[in-house]
Amino acid sequence: MPKNILGREIPEFIEGYGKTQPFMGANARKPEGNRAGPKLRATFSDRTSKLVPDLKAAIAASGLKSGMTVSFHHHLRNGDYVVNAVIDACAEMGIRDLTLFPTALFGVHKKLIEHIKSGVIRRIMGSVNGPIGQMVSEGGMDVPVVLRSHGGRPRAVVSGDVKIDVAFIAAPTADAYGNICGSQGKSSCGSLGYAFTDAMYADVVVAVTDNVVPFPAAPVSIPQFYVDIVTTMESIGDPAGIVSGTTRITRDPLRLLISKYASRLIEASPYFKDGISFQTGAGGISLAVTAYMKEAMKKRGIRGSYGLGGITGYFVDLLKEGYVEKLMDVQSFDLEAVKSIAENPNHIEISADWYANPWNAGTAVNMLDVVILGATEMDRDFNVNVNTEADGALLHGIGGHQDTAAGAKLTIISQPLLRGRIPCVVDQVYSVTTPGEVVDALVTEYGVTINPRRKDLIDACQAAGNVPLVSMDELIARAHEMCGPTDPVETEDRIIGVIEWRDGTVIDVVRQLKRK
Amino acid sequence: MRLRRTMLYLPGNNPNMLMRGHLFAPDGLILDLEDAVAVREKDAARILVRDVLKRGEFGSCEVTVRINGLDTEYWQEDLEALVPLGRLDGVRVPKVDDAATVKRLDEALSEIEEKAGIPVGRTKIFCLLETAKGIFNTYDIATASPRVAAVIPGGEDLTADLRTNRSPEGTELEGIRKSVIVAARAAGVDALDTVFPRITDDEGLKRETEFIKQLGFDGKSVIHPNQIPIIHEVFTPTEQEIERARKIVAAAKEAAERGLGAVQVDGRMVDAPVVKRALFTLTRAGLLEEGTQHA
Numbered sequence: 073m074p075k076n077i078l079g080r081e082i083p084e085f086i087e088g089y090g091k092t093q094p095f096m097g098a099n100a101r102k103p104e105g106n107r108a109g110p111k112l113r114a115t116f117s118d119r120t121s122k123l124v125p126d127l128k129a130a131i132a133a134s135g136l137k138s139g140m141t142v143s144f145h146h147h148l149r150n151g152d153y154v155v156n157a158v159i160d161a162c163a164e165m166g167i168r169d170l171t172l173f174p175t176a177l178f179g180v181h182k183k184l185i186e187h188i189k190s191g192v193i194r195r196i197m198g199s200v201n202g203p204i205g206q207m208v209s210e211g212g213m214d215v216p217v218v219l220r221s222h223g224g225r226p227r228a229v230v231s232g233d234v235k236i237d238v239a240f241i242a243a244p245t246a247d248a249y250g251n252i253c254g255s256q257g258k259s260s261c262g263s264l265g266y267a268f269t270d271a272m273y274a275d276v277v278v279a280v281t282d283n284v285v286p287f288p289a290a291p292v293s294i295p296q297f298y299v300d301i302v303t304t305m306e307s308i309g310d311p312a313g314i315v316s317g318t319t320r321i322t323r324d325p326l327r328l329l330i331s332k333y334a335s336r337l338i339e340a341s342p343y344f345k346d347g348i349s350f351q352t353g354a355g356g357i358s359l360a361v362t363a364y365m366k367e368a369m370k371k372r373g374i375r376g377s378y379g380l381g382g383i384t385g386y387f388v389d390l391l392k393e394g395y396v397e398k399l400m401d402v403q404s405f406d407l408e409a410v411k412s413i414a415e416n417p418n419h420i421e422i423s424a425d426w427y428a429n430p431w432n433a434g435t436a437v438n439m440l441d442v443v444i445l446g447a448t449e450m451d452r453d454f455n456v457n458v459n460t461e462a463d464g465a466l467l468h469g470i471g472g473h474q475d476t477a478a479g480a481k482l483t484i485i486s487q488p489l490l491r492g493r494i495p496c497v498v499d500q501v502y503s504v505t506t507p508g509e510v511v512d513a514l515v516t517e518y519g520v521t522i523n524p525r526r527k528d529l530i531d532a533c534q535a536a537g538n539v540p541l542v543s544m545d546e547l548i549a550r551a552h553e554m555c556g557p558t559d560p561v562e563t564e565d566r567i568i569g570v571i572e573w574r575d576g577t578v579i580d581v582v583r584q585l586k587r588k
Numbered sequence: 589m590r591l592r593r594t595m596l597y598l599p600g601n602n603p604n605m606l607m608r609g610h611l612f613a614p615d616g617l618i619l620d621l622e623d624a625v626a627v628r629e630k631d632a633a634r635i636l637v638r639d640v641l642k643r644g645e646f647g648s649c650e651v652t653v654r655i656n657g658l659d660t661e662y663w664q665e666d667l668e669a670l671v672p673l674g675r676l677d678g679v680r681v682p683k684v685d686d687a688a689t690v691k692r693l694d695e696a697l698s699e700i701e702e703k704a705g706i707p708v709g710r711t712k713i714f715c716l717l718e719t720a721k722g723i724f725n726t727y728d729i730a731t732a733s734p735r736v737a738a739v740i741p742g743g744e745d746l747t748a749d750l751r752t753n754r755s756p757e758g759t760e761l762e763g764i765r766k767s768v769i770v771a772a773r774a775a776g777v778d779a780l781d782t783v784f785p786r787i788t789d790d791e792g793l794k795r796e797t798e799f800i801k802q803l804g805f806d807g808k809s810v811i812h813p814n815q816i817p818i819i820h821e822v823f824t825p826t827e828q829e830i831e832r833a834r835k836i837v838a839a840a841k842e843a844a845e846r847g848l849g850a851v852q853v854d855g856r857m858v859d860a861p862v863v864k865r866a867l868f869t870l871t872r873a874g875l876l877e878e879g880t881q882h883a
Contacts, residue, residue, distance in 0.1 A: 329611060
């Protein structure tokens with residue numbers, strides 16, 4: 073079987089996916105041809121309202137038929153009511169064999185399992201986790217799922233790899249003519265960045281809202297000229313699941329220790345100077361790294377340029393206090409972030425295309441100095457797995473992992489060495505999500521492990537004198553000693569998941585788990 | 589002189605903590621077989637702690653075990669299982685009431701050390717004073733054996749015995765802390781303070797540490813790793829203090845070489861106690877190696 077550049081066996085053709093292009097290196101694939109586009113349509117002055125009474129009327133008006141592709145965004149996260157409601161309505165209307173193309177799915181969507189079993193959903197292109205992930209991993213879908221990064225997804229749309237027939241956009245606020253706003257209304261979620269590309273490239277765009285306001289709705293996230301149909305639900309989501317309360321910094325001592333080491337690594341690096349830009353996300357460790365960095369910036373009088381990615385209240389404070397000049401927000405995690413994006417012109421709503429698509433004229437991640445990311449596993453070659461658990465089951469989506477790692481000058485994975493008895497460093501990762509060529513360092517409670525190709529960073533840490541360095545060999549030996557050997561995952565030959573690199577080449581495949 | 593600013597308790601039944609406690613870089617570790625371990629888990633915890641002592645890493649920490657009290661049936665087994673490994677720097681003993689308790693422990697340790705071929709006297713004793721009687725006998729306890737390295741007033745047990753409780757201000761412990769300091773200094777052992785129980789109250793911990801440092805304590809027992817940097821910061825001399833201490837030590841050295849008695853630094857007389865304090869400051873700052881301060 074042919075292998076890609078990382079030695080992973082990738083068949084030339086995968087049933088239900090098609091012909092494959094093997095991964096050739098982070099920046100190896102160059103696009104050809106033109107952008108794909110949606111169907112042309114015209115709207116004249118005789119139509120001044122796009123409002124239809126309910127979801128079924130919207131689905132009927134959209135022309136959605138069996139076998140088509142429907143897309144959704146995940147800004148309502150675990151509070152989302154829209155995906156389940158739309159698929160329920162499709163089922164009741166006798167529509168089947170749908171391809172689901174979400175930007176991500178959450179636990180609240182486990183209800184889709186019944187629609188997968190009954191054939192309403194035939195295929196999922198997007199991350200699956202929790203009960204759906206387990207079902208897919210055990211062979212519960214006829215067609216493999218396709219995992220793409222936040223940048224890889226808009227790339228697939230823009231290049232025509234994926235054609236969206238109908239985009240259903242959960243809209244916290246909309247007017248009857250289709251202007252959509254993410255930061256107002258009882259179900260507000262702040263940025264609507266992940267929905268932009270769908271709005272621009274779907275043949276039909278349906279806004280689903282629980283807050284219709286007089287025309288024109290403002291501030292506008294997605295403007296009227298992309299939106300074909302507007303409909304309402306009593307509620308599009310549960311606010312408690314949409315945004316979290318105040319995000320607090322972890323008090324877990326182990327995570328704090330890891331954060332301290334990560335922060336020292338950043339301080340020792342050549343990027344810790346005026347104008348530094350960073351993405352640290354909302355996880356326990358990342359937030360604490362940001363807190364330590366803030367202390368260091370204060371001490372050394374350094375001002376950053378921008379914070380990127382999923383934005384939390386902690387980042388909003390950095391903006392208010394002048395530690396960064398701007399926030400570029402593709403996803404707002406908490407109430408503070410939602411409030412800020414509505415009020416502060418320096419808090420900018422950006423699309424996933426702007427954020428991370430490798431195939432445009434320049435994406436936000438390219439300007440990034442530092443990113444802190446997580447991993448379930450990492451290996452001797454610094455390849456990272458975020459998609460599958462140690463038992464081989466699909467666990468997480470890719471998120472912005474590949475994109476930020478490829479873009480940032482310093483990519484740091486921070487992770488405790490052990491989760492229970494499962495080590496985070498192994499000889500070879502089970503699945504590759506992000507290749508070692510774009511990963512610079514791993515930080516654990518035992519210290520900082522730097523990719524040997526970054527000799528400059530090793531020198532910088534040694535010069536700083538307060539960064540404990542530990543080699544990958546040492547770390548793996550320690551993990552072996554503490555945990556002993558683990559049984560290899562047993563699989564069937566059948567491929568149940570395809571992991572694409574952000575440029576659409578296949579970096580790895582995931583095979584069906586053997587029944588125990 | 590060994591720094592004992594922080595000694596971190598690690599539950600003897602928690603492998604995760606036992607393996608990783610040293611990563612937080614306290615000055616010392618206390619692998620706990622007493623309060624942290626339920627009666628039905630005593631044997632299992634002892635075996636676990638034994639294995640960790642055999643194989644584990646402890647960085648540069650002073651490694652001690654809190655054994656079960658001499659009023660229980662477990663303490664001898666604790667010692668017999670752990671002391672012969674030759675890895676322990678000391679044992680922390682709960683509820684020491686009088687000098688006789690220390691002497692009994694001293695004899696038991698000597699016997700085990702001799703049998704195991706370990707230098708007799710190597711295993712130090714850290715005495716927890718958790719009763720009014722123990723506090724009353726502090727000096728006698730501290731001088732009952734050359735093994736005694738430190739005396740540590742209790743918190744909860746002691747205040748219960750005093751028929752009071754612990755307040756945020758620590759009024760009830762104030763007199764006790766002062767008397768323990770005098771007895772410890774008179775006996776030439778360290779005085780280590782009790783734990784600060786409110787693990788999320790960073791400000792309160794800082795205040796209490798500043799207070800006990802000013803009284804003269806050498807350090808504090810710690811029940812949560814997040815407390816370590818806060819205590820270390822209080823005990824770490826400031827840049828100014830270090831600079832002044834360096835000047836004093838240099839002046840004293842020069843005076844000694846030239847055969848002079850007292851000298852002046854920045855217009856103030858420098859005599860022996862001032863030099864001693866300066867050397868101590870440099871030790872706390874980690875700028876003097878053990879044994880060099882009297883050179």
